[in-house]
Amino acid sequence: MLEKKTIDHEKAVLIGVINREQNEEKVTEYLDELEFLTYTAGGEVEKRFVQRIDLPNPKTYIGSGKMQEVEAFVKEHEIGSVIFDDELSPVQQRNIEKQLRCKILDRTGLILDIFAQRARTSYARTQVELAQYEYLLPRLTGLWTHLERQRGGIGMRGPGETEIETDRRIVRDRISLLKKKLIKIDRQMETQRGNRGSLVRVALVGYTNVGKSTLMNVISKSNVFAENKLFATLDTTVRKVVIGNLPFLLSDTVGFIRKLPTQLVESFKGTLDEVREADMLLHVVDISHPNFEEHIESVNKVLSEIGSANKETIMVFNKIDLYKAEVIDEDDLTTERTNKHMSLEEWENTWMRRMGGNALFISALNKENLDTFKKQVYKTVRNIHVTRFPYNNFLYPENLDQY
Numbered sequence: 001m002l003e004k005k006t007i008d009h010e011k012a013v014l015i016g017v018i019n020r021e022q023n024e025e026k027v028t029e030y031l032d033e034l035e036f037l038t039y040t041a042g043g044e045v046e047k048r049f050v051q052r053i054d055l056p057n058p059k060t061y062i063g064s065g066k067m068q069e070v071e072a073f074v075k076e077h078e079i080g081s082v083i084f085d086d087e088l089s090p091v092q093q094r095n096i097e098k099q100l101r102c103k104i105l106d107r108t109g110l111i112l113d114i115f116a117q118r119a120r121t122s123y124a125r126t127q128v129e130l131a132q133y134e135y136l137l138p139r140l141t142g143l144w145t146h147l148e149r150q151r152g153g154i155g156m157r158g159p160g161e162t163e164i165e166t167d168r169r170i171v172r173d174r175i176s177l178l179k180k181k182l183i184k185i186d187r188q189m190e191t192q193r194g195n196r197g198s199l200v201r202v203a204l205v206g207y208t209n210v211g212k213s214t215l216m217n218v219i220s221k222s223n224v225f226a227e228n229k230l231f232a233t234l235d236t237t238v239r240k241v242v243i244g245n246l247p248f249l250l251s252d253t254v255g256f257i258r259k260l261p262t263q264l265v266e267s268f269k270g271t272l273d274e275v276r277e278a279d280m281l282l283h284v285v286d287i288s289h290p291n292f293e294e295h296i297e298s299v300n301k302v303l304s305e306i307g308s309a310n311k312e313t314i315m316v317f318n319k320i321d322l323y324k325a326e327v328i329d330e331d332d333l334t335t336e337r338t339n340k341h342m343s344l345e346e347w348e349n350t351w352m353r354r355m356g357g358n359a360l361f362i363s364a365l366n367k368e369n370l371d372t373f374k375k376q377v378y379k380t381v382r383n384i385h386v387t388r389f390p391y392n393n394f395l396y397p398e399n400l401d402q403y
C-alpha cells in the first residue's frame with residue numbers, strides 16, 4: 001500500500017548561499033526565518049544546505065557538486081520540497097526540479113503558499129489568488145506537470161492545484177478578471193472607510209509575529225486572532241478605541257517580511273490602503289528578535305513603496321519581557337562587542353532616545369508599560385484631533401493625567 005503522507009509533516013530541505021552581501025551569520029538568521037515559514041506552511045525541515053558562492057549558477061542557482069549532494073539527500077530521505085531562500089528564475093526552478101524530481105520553491109513561492117492557506121475572507125483570497133497567478137505566469141511551461149501524483153502540500157495550494165497546465169492566455173484572462181473583482185471590492189471598502197466619520201485613524205504596522213494583534217487585543221479588549229506563527233493576520237480589523245474620553249480608530253493588518261513578494265504588495269494594495277489612509281502609525285517591533293533592526297528596515301521599505309514613509313509614527317518596542325542581551329565572558333578577549341550585547345537601557349540611549357516619547361518599550365503579553373504607551377498614543381491622537389477640530393479641544397486635556 002502506498003504510504004500516505006500528511007501535509008503536516010511534509011519533509012523539506014532548505015538552501016541558502018553565503019556571498020558578499022550575506023555572511024554566514026546572516027544566512028543562518030535568514031534560514032531560521034525560512035524554517036519558521038516552512039513550519040507555518042506545514043512542513044518540517046530535515047536539513048539545511050549552505051554554499052559559499054559569489055554569483056549564482058544561472059542554470060541551477062547552486063553549483064553542480066552541491067546539487068549532487070542535495071539530490072542524494074532528497075532521494076535517501078524522501079524529501080517533498082526543496083526550498084531556496086533566494087528568488088529563483090523560472091529557468092533555474094525548472095532545471096533544479098528536473099534533477100531533484102521534487103517540488104522546488106523559493107521564498108516568494110513559500111510566502112504565497114502561506115498566504116493562500118491563511119486567507120479566510122473572499123477579499124483576502126482574491127488578493128492572494130491574483131498574486132499567485134502573477135507569480136505563476138512566467139513559470140507556466142511544463143512546470144510540475146510530471147509531479148501529478150504528488151499533488152498537495154506546500155506550494156500546491158491555490159491556483160497551482162488545478163490550473164497548472166492551462167495556457168498563459170487563460171491565466172492572463174483570470175488575472176484581469178481578478179483585478180476587476182478587486183477594484184470593485186476596493187471601491188466598496190473605500191465607501192465603508194468613508195462612512196467611518198472623522199475619527200482619527202491609527203494603524204498598527206510591523207514585521208510579522210511581532211505582537212500587533214496581541215497589542216490590539218490588549219488595548220481594545222477585542223479578540224483578534226494571534227498566534228506564534230507567521231502571518232496570523234491577513235485581513236484588516238478595525239476597532240474603535242477610547243483613551244481618556246478621546247475616541248479613535250485602530251486597525252490591525254497584515255505583517256511585513258523581508259523580501260515581501262512584490263506581487264503581494266501590489267495585490268494587497270486594498271488591505272494596505274488602511275495604512276496609507278491612517279493619520280498615524282504604531283510601528284511595532286519585536287525587540288527580543290536578534291534581527292529587529294533589519295526588520296525595521298524591511299517595514300520601512302514597504303511603507304515607502306506604498307507612500308507612507310513620512311507619516312507620524314510611534315515606534316513600539318514590544319516583547320521586552322523576552323529581551324536578552326548576549327553576554328561576553330570576562331576572559332573572552334576575542335569576541336567583539338556588537339549591538340547584540342547591548343542591554344535594553346543601552347538601546348534606549350541610542351537613536352531611540354532621539355525619538356523622544358515616540359520610542360516606547362512594552363510587553364503586550366505581560367501588560368508592562370501600557371500606561372506610558374496609552375499616554376503617548378493619547379497625546380499624539382489628541383494633537384491630530386484638535387488640529388482637525390480646534391473648536392472642541394476643550395473636551396480633551398493635553399495630557400491623560402489631567403483627566
Ligand SMILES: Nc1nc2c(ncn2[C@@H]2O[C@H](COP(=O)(O)OP(=O)(O)OP(=O)(O)O)[C@@H](O)[C@H]2O)c(=O)[nH]1
Binds near residue numbers: 209212214226255
Ligand atoms: N513574550 C512575549 N510574547 C508576545 C508579546 N506580544 C506578543 N507575543 C506573542 O508573539 C506571538 C505573535 O503575536 P501576534 O499578536 O499574533 O503577532 P502579529 O504581529 O499580529 O503577527 P502577524 O499577524 O502574524 O503579522 C504570539 O505567540 C504572542 O503571544 C510580548 O510582549 N511578549
Ligand SMILES: [Mg+2]
Binds near residue numbers: 212213226233252253
Ligand atoms: Mg496579527
